[in-house]
Amino acid sequence: MDDGALMPTRDASVDRIKDLIRRITGSEPPTCPWRAFQDPLVVDVINACRWYESGQVAVRIGAEPPYNLVEGVETFIGALELVDAEREKRRDEERKSKARAAATARAGPTPKARR
Numbered sequence: 001m002d003d004g005a006l007m008p009t010r011d012a013s014v015d016r017i018k019d020l021i022r023r024i025t026g027s028e029p030p031t032c033p034w035r036a037f038q039d040p041l042v043v044d045v046i047n048a049c050r051w052y053e054s055g056q057v058a059v060r061i062g063a064e065p066p067y068n069l070v071e072g073v074e075t076f077i078g079a080l081e082l083v084d085a086e087r088e089k090r091r092d093e094e095r096k097s098k099a100r101a102a103a104t105a106r107a108g109p110t111p112k113a114r115r
């Protein structure tokens with residue numbers, strides 16, 4: 001069935017990243033996640049977050065920024081907080097796993113069950 005339309009390329013790595021984003025944030029990007037960095041609003045949101053962290057947001061965008069920018073910053077910060085929480089959860093699980101492995105190694109081999 002070749003109707004001449006271009007089919008979107010499916011890249012397994014993009015699918016894995018989109019799935020990870022969906023699992024962590026509860027929302028899946030409609031396109032390649034890296035494509036979002038070409039969107040002017042996304043660029044403005046990232047810049048506004050940087051300016052806020054450095055105390056320059058009011059100087060850079062004024063006292064009353066556009067609503068879509070404020071909403072974008074809130075969404076972006078919320079997503080970052082979810083990612084940070086997931087990262088901390090994974091680190092905690094890794095620490096616990098290493099502690100269990102170290103405790104098992106210190107305990108030595110377990111005696112074989114008697115028959």
